[in-house]
């Protein structure tokens with residue numbers, strides 16, 4: 347089973363600021379943690395992080411026929427992008443939305459997720475562990 351793990355804008359800056367919201371871990375530590383869990387579950391993972399909406403759309407399209415599922419934290423694009431959920435719908439791959447924090451208990455503008463309706467599940471507010479939970483969800487399907 348091959349899973350594509352996509353992270354959106356500024357996730358590469360984790361650990362540098364706002365540790366009270368996102369924790370102290372860096373993006374490198376995040377990918378390490380996910381890789382370990384993936385090995386345990388016998389799942390192959392590939393990581394992609396971009397600050398550019400169109401690049402994320404391209405990557406989702408390229409996943410068609412090459413991956414069995416997608417884990418995505420679209421970061422700020424969660425609350426603004428229509429192109430990302432359209433791409434997820436277009437490829438038809440089972441997708442789990444992950445957020446490190448819980449956007450629903452933060453500013454009002456974070457309460458809208460355009461991605462949520464096209465995802466099999468949303469895991470939020472569980473820190474880095476949310477990604478490993480998403481792996482389990484996709485594995486169990």
Ligand code: CA2
Pocket residue numbers: 355356357359360361362363364368419420421422423424444445446447448449456
């Ligand atoms: O909680 C999440 O995972 C978010 O997707 C993170 C996004 C935010 O825009 C979403 O509303 C919720 C932000 C990504 C990282 O932003 C940083 C901000 C300061 C320092 C480092 C990273």
